[in-house]
Amino acid sequence: MQIQWYPGHMAKTRKMMEENIRLVDVVVEVIDARAPYSSKNPYLDKLWQKRPRVIALNKTDLADPFITALWKKYYLEQGYSVVAIDAAHNKGVREITPAVEALIEQRDKERGSKKAGTRTIKMMITGIPNVGKSTVVNAVAKRGGAAKTGNKPGVTRDKQWIKVSDHVMLLDTPGILWPKFENNETGLNLAFIGSISDDVVNLYQLASELLDRLKGPYGSRLVERYGIDPSVLDKSGDIILEEIGRKRGHLFKGGQVDTDRTAVMVLDEFRSGKLNRISLEVPKGREGNKDAQSESRS
Numbered sequence: 001m002q003i004q005w006y007p008g009h010m011a012k013t014r015k016m017m018e019e020n021i022r023l024v025d026v027v028v029e030v031i032d033a034r035a036p037y038s039s040k041n042p043y044l045d046k047l048w049q050k051r052p053r054v055i056a057l058n059k060t061d062l063a064d065p066f067i068t069a070l071w072k073k074y075y076l077e078q079g080y081s082v083v084a085i086d087a088a089h090n091k092g093v094r095e096i097t098p099a100v101e102a103l104i105e106q107r108d109k110e111r112g113s114k115k116a117g118t119r120t121i122k123m124m125i126t127g128i129p130n131v132g133k134s135t136v137v138n139a140v141a142k143r144g145g146a147a148k149t150g151n152k153p154g155v156t157r158d159k160q161w162i163k164v165s166d167h168v169m170l171l172d173t174p175g176i177l178w179p180k181f182e183n184n185e186t187g188l189n190l191a192f193i194g195s196i197s198d199d200v201v202n203l204y205q206l207a208s209e210l211l212d213r214l215k216g217p218y219g220s221r222l223v224e225r226y227g228i229d230p231s232v233l234d235k236s237g238d239i240i241l242e243e244i245g246r247k248r249g250h251l252f253k254g255g256q257v258d259t260d261r262t263a264v265m266v267l268d269e270f271r272s273g274k275l276n277r278i279s280l281e282v283p284k285g286r287e288g289n290k291d292a293q294s295e296s297r298s
Contacts, residue, residue, distance in 0.1 A: 003187030003201060013174045017047060023122055024171060026100050028054045030127035030136050033063035033084065035280045036071045038189035039128055043178040052103040054081045056096060058132045061086040062271075067279035074283035087132050093139040097168060122169045129175030130195045137172045140164055188213075189280050194271050204241070207263035210270060211244075212237035213280065221275050241266065 027048045032039040036057060055075045060068050068084055075082045081099045085092035100123050108119075125140070127133040141162045160172040177195070181187040190196045192210050214222060219233045226244045233240065238259075245251070245262030252258055269275055 003181070003184070003191050003196060010174075010176045013176045014043070017124075017126070017173060017176070020124070020171065021047065021051075024051060024124045025104055025121050026052045026054065026123045028056055028096060028100065028123055028125045028136075030056045030058050030125060030131050030133045032131045032193050032195070033057040033060045033068050033071065034278065035189040035193055036075075037281050037283075038186045039131055039193065039195060041126075041128055041176065041178055042182075043176070044126055052081075052107055054083065054096060054099045054103065056136060057082065057084045058087050058136060060084050060092070061089060062273045062277060064277050064279040067282050070283050070286055074286075085136070087135040087139050090139050093136065096136070096140055097164060100168070120167050120169060122171065123164075124171040124173060126173055127175055128177050128190070128195050130193065131175070133175060134172070137162065137170065141170060192267075192270065192280060198267075203263045203267060204238075204259050207266045208237035208241050210237070210266065211240045214270075214275070214278065215240060218275070218278055221278070225269070225275055 027044070029040065029044060029048075040055075057063075057068060057071060057075075072082050072084050081103055083092055083095040083099055085095070087093055100121060104121050125133060125137050127136075137160075141164055162170045162172060164170050175195075177190075181190070187196070188206075188209055191198075191201050191206055192213075211222070215233045215237070219230070222228060222233065222240070222244075223230050227247050228240070228243050232243045235243075241259055241262055242257045244266060245257035245259055248262065248265065250258040250262045250265070270278065
């Protein structure tokens with residue numbers, strides 16, 4: 001299943017970011033803790049390579065905590081400042097502004113600036129669609145409706161300057177992907193977490209792919225949630241999906257399984273955390289940790 005998605009407004013967002021880079025002191029990139037590699041935009045790495053950056057691992061309430069800890073360590077080793085947050089429940093978000101201030105103060109001191117710790121800091125919060133970026137913006141700005149939020153990609157469409165404090169200004173920008181994903185796994189992961197519009201993918205195929213991915217490291221979650229026989233996990237994702245639909249009573253007249261309805265349910269339950277805390281990726285070189293720990297928390 002090949003997935004690519006780059007609607008026209010994202011090209012405009014890219015141009016806007018390039019035009020505003022000179023206005024920004026520091027960048028906060030929000031990524032999804034369930035898929036930190038796939039949800040980290042490589043285009044932004046190139047655009048902001050000379051700016052101090054904070055990585056905000058969001059949606060930690062939905063991700064495997066053991067693997068999230070591995071990702072936090074990984075990005076710290078890459079030289080980033082890192083915060084692990086759950087913006088939807090306002091957990092960890094207060095760490096973002098101090099992290100930004102510390103980065104800029106350190107940079108100004110290294111440059112010998114007399115303004116270190118005193119000047120207004122302008123930060124930009126960026127991220128791909130549906131990683132919870134607008135929820136992060138609202139939490140950082142301490143406003144109930146500073147930025148539009150939603151559970152579909154592409155809600156924020158215009159840049160917004162927001163006053164965070166007397167000496168911190170925040171530039172919110174629309175979510176942006178990149179024109180071509182480097183491999184099929186990245187596209188699938190982004191579709192799994194809802195960063196790609198469901199309107200452009202086959203949800204039956206997507207749910208089958210997701211079940212193929214989960215049946216190994218998180219198979220017991222599927223057995224517990226849907227009441228399927230463990231032996232079904234030896235089958236392909238489409239067979240597992242059909243069995244889940246049968247167990248849930250998603251049947252047409254005559255007993256045929258409504259696999260489309262079942263696919264939507266499985267994707268929604270994964271995205272909302274009803275399958276418990278699941279991570280889709282581990283840092284490179286640490287893949288052996290995944291199977292060892294995931295089922296221990298089932």
